[in-house]
Amino acid sequence: MASSGTIVCMIYAFGITVGVANSFLEMDCDKINVGQFGQQSLLKCVIKRHDVKVRLVIWRKMDQEEKPLLVFQETIKKQVDGFGFAYPSWSPNNMDVSLLIDNTKVEDEGEYECSVVTDGGDRKMTTHLKVKAKYNQPTIKETKDTQVLNAKGTLICESFGGYPEGKLRWFDKHNKDWTKSSNTTITKMESGLFKISSQLPLFALSTFDMYSCKVYDSNGNEEDKVIYEPTESSSPGANQGEKNTKQTTYIAPVVVIGSLIVGLLLALLLYRRRNQSQHEHVETQDPDVETGDPEEDVQYSQP
Incomplete structure (x- = not known):
């Protein structure tokens, strides 16, 4: 694996070439990429020509210029854990040089640079990764x-x-x-x-x-x-009205039931008094019981 110092020299050397031959290689990189926290994120970069062979690919994060994430020159010279080509079996004939991040973290957010050198031209482009994570239910x-x-x-x-x-x-x-x-x-x-x-x-x-x-x-x-x-x-x-409603709900049936009970008691009392009055009236009019006339004393004479 190449040391960081060697890689920096490679970037500088190829940077001169990139500056000269920038117009000879057409490459397309997404300006904004959105990655979900804890999932894979793809930084899309594709060379638009198919008649060239890739000689060098360098991926780095802009705030870590001296620490490239992925370096390819005939073979992979450096690869930081969690970063790699989107195609595991990538070859110099593959024009898709996209970078794949395995387990996206918050610190992965930021600007990335992809430098490519081919036998038909060179190009350097940047792309941005935004990290998102959904909040849990409150x-x-x-x-x-x-x-x-x-x-x-x-x-x-x-x-x-x-x-x-x-x-x-x-x-x-x-x-x-x-x-x-x-x-x-x-x-x-x-x-x-x-x-x-x-x-x-x-x-x-x-x-x-x-x-x-x-x-x-x-x-x-x-x-x-x-x-x-x-x-x-x-x-x-806020609950006072609800409490009053509940009290009214309980009191109303009690009042109705109480009224029915009082009414029944009054009706029963009147019924008993009426029966008692009628019974006393009948007893007063019975001559045989209270004031019946005395029987006449009949005498019979003998002849």
């Missing part, structure tokens, strides 16, 4: 701890694993944006990905029974969301 937890005056509690929304830097936004059940009332912190993790945390204070008279927390990428596109319903203790103002 999570919400509720806590009584709060640093905000008069607040009854706090909702904490968190999402991590995204790149580039995104944002969290709060909405109530009417889709009104409450993000300005929240406090957001963004932390860069060891992997280079971001963790976003947002705290929304809850107040007694302005708390809704449902909130949603949405995570957006760096371009403002919604990636995921979570819905949360605060506990009743943290939103007494």
Whole structure:
């Protein structure tokens, strides 16, 4: 394998040739390439002529000029782990000199340069890699701890694993944006990905029974969301109407049933009194029982 110093000399030497013969070789490289974190990324570069043979290919990252990632001269002279030709069995007759990154990381983002020398001309072009990572679905937890005056509690929304830097936004059940009332912190993790945390204070008279927390990428596109319903203790103002409704719901049937019971008791009482009155009237009119006339004493004489 060639040393870094030798490779730098090769780049310089062929750079002179590239400067002279730049117009003789047509090559096409994508200006922008988007790679997903943890997946393979392709930096596309293709020589447009098919009647030439490749003599030299050098891929390097612009912020690491003295450390080429891939060097080919008759054979592969240097290859950094995780970087290589897009075609494993690449040969000098293959006009596709694209660079493949196996496991894309945040630090792989940036400007790359591809230098090519053929027996029919030379060319040097640059291409840019943008790294992206989708944020995880947000999570919400509720806590009584709060640093905000008069607040009854706090909702904490968190999402991590995204790149580039995104944002969290709060909405109530009417889709009104409450993000300005929240406090957001963004932390860069060891992997280079971001963790976003947002705290929304809850107040007694302005708390809704449902909130949603949405995570957006760096371009403002919604990636995921979570819905949360605060506990009743943290939103007494919003739930007062619901509590009154529940009380009314319970009291109404009790009043109706009580009225029916009272009505039945009154009807039963009137019925018994009426029967008792009729019974006393009948007993008063019975002569044989109360005031019956005495039987006449009949005497019989003997002849």
